[in-house]
Amino acid sequence: MTTQYTITELAREFDVTPRAIRFYEDQGLLAPSREGAGGLKRVFSGRDRTRLKLTLRGKRLGFTLSEIRTLLDLYESPTDTLPQLQAFLDTVVHHREILERQRADLDATLEDLAQYESQARALLDRNTAHESDASAKT
Incomplete structure (x- = not known):
């Protein structure tokens, strides 16, 4: 059944x-x-x-519906069809390249954010120390 x-x-x-x-x-x-x-x-x-x-x-x-449809059709087709396998490979390689570029962009953004965070913490530490010194003098 x-x-x-x-x-x-x-x-x-x-x-x-x-x-x-x-x-x-x-x-x-x-x-x-x-x-x-x-x-x-x-x-x-x-x-x-x-x-x-x-x-x-x-x-x-992140695949488009069109890419998904193509991949599904390839998934169900005979595996010995070279043009279909080449199309599948081309789609996968193209998408992997896009994801790798996005990962590089994310890594760069994360690095920038870590620097900004570090700078903000240093400024807060300096301001906190300055306020403590001012309070001690009064």
């Missing part, structure tokens, strides 16, 4: 809103089947659950 999930179950499991899941469906990232009167009830498969998990992971890593 195939495992099936409701939108509520997936939303709860991955801590997202049903609206977000419907949005990912609208974007072609998920393809639940429909059941019930008028086909209103969405039924998600194990494939959909995996695609949602990978979509959310891709979003956390």
Whole structure:
């Protein structure tokens, strides 16, 4: 028997809103089947659950929905297709380069903030010492 999930179950499991899941469906990232009167009830498969998990992971890593869709399609394609593997590699390399630039920017910003913090502490220490000296003289 195939495992099936409701939108509520997936939303709860991955801590997202049903609206977000419907949005990912609208974007072609998920393809639940429909059941019930008028086909209103969405039924998600194990494939959909995996695609949602990978979509959310891709979003956390900063991938666009278009990049995620491409990666999901590659994930499900035969592994011996060289053009698809090259496209996958190009996407991953490009994104890694972006993240490395962002990390360098963050490191530089953190270094600047540490210097500002040190300078502010030194000024506070000097002012505190100056006020203590002034209080002692009166």
